[in-house]
Amino acid sequence: MEAGDDLVCCPVCDALHRVGEVDDDTRVRCIRCNTVIAVGRPEAILRIVVLASTALILMTIVVFYPFLELRNGIFTSKASVFQTVMSFSEGVMAPLSIAVAFFVIVLPVARLMALLWALFPLSIGAKPLRGARTMLRWAEILKPWAMAEIFMVGVAVALIKLADLATLSMGPAFWSFAAIVFITALKDTQMSKHSIWTALDTAQRT
Amino acid sequence: MDGTGHGAENLKALTALDAGLVGCRHCTRVAPLGATICTRCGGALESRDRTSMQRVWAWWLVGLLFFIPANLYPMLITQTVGRASEATIVGGVIELAQHGAYGVAGIVFFASIIIPVGKFIAIGYLALIVRKPHGHKPKSLLHLFEVVEWIGRWSMIDVFVVAILVALVQFNLLATINPGIAAVCFALSVVFTMLSALSFDSRRIWDQIETIADE
Ligand SMILES: [Zn+2]
Ligand SMILES: [Zn+2]
Numbered sequence: 001m002e003a004g005d006d007l008v009c010c011p012v013c014d015a016l017h018r019v020g021e022v023d024d025d026t027r028v029r030c031i032r033c034n035t036v037i038a039v040g041r042p043e044a045i046l047r048i049v050v051l052a053s054t055a056l057i058l059m060t061i062v063v064f065y066p067f068l069e070l071r072n073g074i075f076t077s078k079a080s081v082f083q084t085v086m087s088f089s090e091g092v093m094a095p096l097s098i099a100v101a102f103f104v105i106v107l108p109v110a111r112l113m114a115l116l117w118a119l120f121p122l123s124i125g126a127k128p129l130r131g132a133r134t135m136l137r138w139a140e141i142l143k144p145w146a147m148a149e150i151f152m153v154g155v156a157v158a159l160i161k162l163a164d165l166a167t168l169s170m171g172p173a174f175w176s177f178a179a180i181v182f183i184t185a186l187k188d189t190q191m192s193k194h195s196i197w198t199a200l201d202t203a204q205r206t
Numbered sequence: 207m208d209g210t211g212h213g214a215e216n217l218k219a220l221t222a223l224d225a226g227l228v229g230c231r232h233c234t235r236v237a238p239l240g241a242t243i244c245t246r247c248g249g250a251l252e253s254r255d256r257t258s259m260q261r262v263w264a265w266w267l268v269g270l271l272f273f274i275p276a277n278l279y280p281m282l283i284t285q286t287v288g289r290a291s292e293a294t295i296v297g298g299v300i301e302l303a304q305h306g307a308y309g310v311a312g313i314v315f316f317a318s319i320i321i322p323v324g325k326f327i328a329i330g331y332l333a334l335i336v337r338k339p340h341g342h343k344p345k346s347l348l349h350l351f352e353v354v355e356w357i358g359r360w361s362m363i364d365v366f367v368v369a370i371l372v373a374l375v376q377f378n379l380l381a382t383i384n385p386g387i388a389a390v391c392f393a394l395s396v397v398f399t400m401l402s403a404l405s406f407d408s409r410r411i412w413d414q415i416e417t418i419a420d421e
Contacts, residue, residue, distance in 0.1 A: 009229025009236045013412035014253075015219035016227070016236070032219040033348065033412065037234065070374050079373040087372040088385055096390050099397070100369050103362065137232045137247045144400060147362055153313070154366030160310045161302065161371065197233040197246060 008037055008194050019194060027192075039192040045199055049116065049123040051187040055180045056112045062180065063105055067173035068155065072166035080173065081105065081151075108146040108184070114139040119196070122203045132200060140193070149181040218416055221409075228253040254410055261405035262333050269398030270326055272391045280386035282368055294388065295319065295364060317363040318392070325361075325399050328354045329406070336410050347418075351411055355403050361396045365389055 008019045013033040022028055022040035030037055041047070066078035081104060088097035118136040121128050155177075159168050222229040227236040232249035241251050280292035293301060295318045302311035328350055335347065368389045375383040 007227075007236050008234045009222045009227070011229070011231040011234055012408050013219075014221040014223060014229055014409040015412075016222050016225055016229075068370065068374055077374055079370065084366075084369045084373040087369050088389075093385050093390065096365070096369075096385070096393055099393055100365065104366070133247050137249055140232060144359055144404065147359055147366075150360055150362050151366045153360075154363050154370060157310055157314060157363060157367045158370040158374070160307050161298075161367065162374065163305075163307075193232070194234045197235070201246065 010035055010037055011193060022195070036192050038194045039190070041190065041195075044190045044192075044195060045119055046123045047190050048187055048196075049119050051183050051190070052112045052115045052119075055183045055187070056109065056116065058176045058180050058183075059105075059109055059112070062173045062176045065173035065176075066171040067177060068159070069169045069171055070162065070166045071169075075166075078171065081177070103145065103147040104151045107142050108148045108180075111139050111142045111146050114142070118200065122199055126203075128200060128203050132204075136196065136200065143188075146184075148177070148184065152178060152181050218419060221412075223253050223409075254413070255405075255407040258405055258407040258410065259333060259336070262329065262402050265398045265402035265405060266326065266329055266333070269395045269402060272395035272398065273322060273326070276388045276392035276395050279388040279391065281364065281388045281392070282371065283384045283386050285382045285384075292386065295392070298364075314364060314367075317360050321357055321361045322395065322399065325354055325358055325403070329399070329402055332406065332411065336414055347411060347415055351406070351408060355406075355408075358396070358400050358403055361399075362393070365393045365396070 006018050006020050008017045009015070010017065010030040010033060012035045013030060015030055015032040017028070017031065017037060019028055019038050022038045024040050024042065026040045027036050028038040028040075029035065063081045066080045068079045070077045070079075085101040085104060086097060088094065088100065114135040117129055118132040118139065121132075155170075155174065159170075162168055222236055223239070226239050228239050228241060228251050229236050230244040230247060230249055230251055233244060233247040235244055235246040237244060237251060239253060243249070244251055277295055279294065281295050281298060282293045284291050284293070299311050299315045299318070302308075302314060332347070332351060332354070368385050371383050372385055375381055
């Protein structure tokens with residue numbers, strides 16, 4: 001077998017496939033481990049770009065707005081994602097503060113920006129930017145470390161833990177954050193390594 | 207081959223290694239065996255990660271070492287008008303259950319105890335199997351790996367809960383909540399077990415699955 005453009009190797013199980021043009025609205029799965037290796041969606045890149053930019057804009061708003069409000073008679077306290085991240089910033093807990101900042105804000109944002117860097121020019125039919133390949137590779141590497149959706153569940157748990165201590169209500173940022181999680185999940189279903197890399201290859205050649 | 211479902215007949219396939227090629231795990235491009243850097247994405251190429259098992263065990267062990275103090279020391283230190291109470295992970299779960307929040311207690315118990323313990327066992331089991339396979343059902347093996355890879359990050363819930371509680375209650379006169387040392391240990395333990403699972407070369411599990419299916 002010659003190493004050609006249509007030869008695709010499953011990243012999970014190493015099985016070789018010959019993938020040519022993929023029909024619209026079909027997925028090609030690995031014959032052995034069932035991993036999706038190609039998605040036949042010509043508009044997939046555009047969708048990913050739109051979803052990623054939406055999530056990125058929401059993210060910048062969300063970080064500084066309160067997502068939880070606590071009322072207890074005369075006292076009111078609000079917490080934003082930024083405050084939550086800073087809650088460990090004193091003393092020995094400082095490294096934990098940095099870690100939470102990375103998992104909840106820095107890595108999700110970095111991942112979205114890397115994706116946009118690599119794919120935005122493609123969506124408007126322009127030539128890819130410099131370093132598009134490295135960016136795309138890093139977007140994939142960062143995936144398990146971006147934990148915005150886990151943070152959401154954490155908010156729900158915290159809410160119930162404090163339920164009898166005070167009245168709690170969710171601020172606007174909570175719903176925006178929920179939207180980000182949903183959008184990111186939707187975006188990831190549009191992605192398939194082979195399809196995106198092929199699109200990047202094609203754009204670079206023209 | 208329509209590629210739907212994975213029955214026993216699909217357990218064997220021509221792999222890149224069989225064909226004298228090496229596949230890139232980042233971008234799926236294949237290169238001749240022996241190439242070290244992918245021409246398409248610049249990622250490192252290795253047909254079967256040779257040092258993978260050492261790294262799996264090293265991260266696994268460090269993760270386990272941090273998991274022990276994470277359970278012994280307090281996760282949260284709450285001070286309410288002169289009284290201070292400390293809650294460990296298990297203590298927090300019991301407290302939730304006493305409030306009648308069984309659902310949430312279940313989630314926290316699952317994310318903070320069941321998942322980490324299950325993950326230590328599963329990774330250890332998989333790492334032993336890859337070395338020496340004997341009479342295991344190939345399908346269960348691969349599902350185990352998929353689950354381990356996906357679920358590990360969810361253990362982080364408890365760390366986030368602590369952060370949220372501290373941020374919210376910090377300036378309230380009724381109670382002050384401070385994070386305990388266990389929060390740091392637990393976060394580190396989750397990170398190290400994630401690294402352990404990520405170090406696993408899934409292609410080696412598939413090699414074994416093929417060997418077992420042959421028997
Ligand atoms: Zn596969
Ligand atoms: Zn590559």
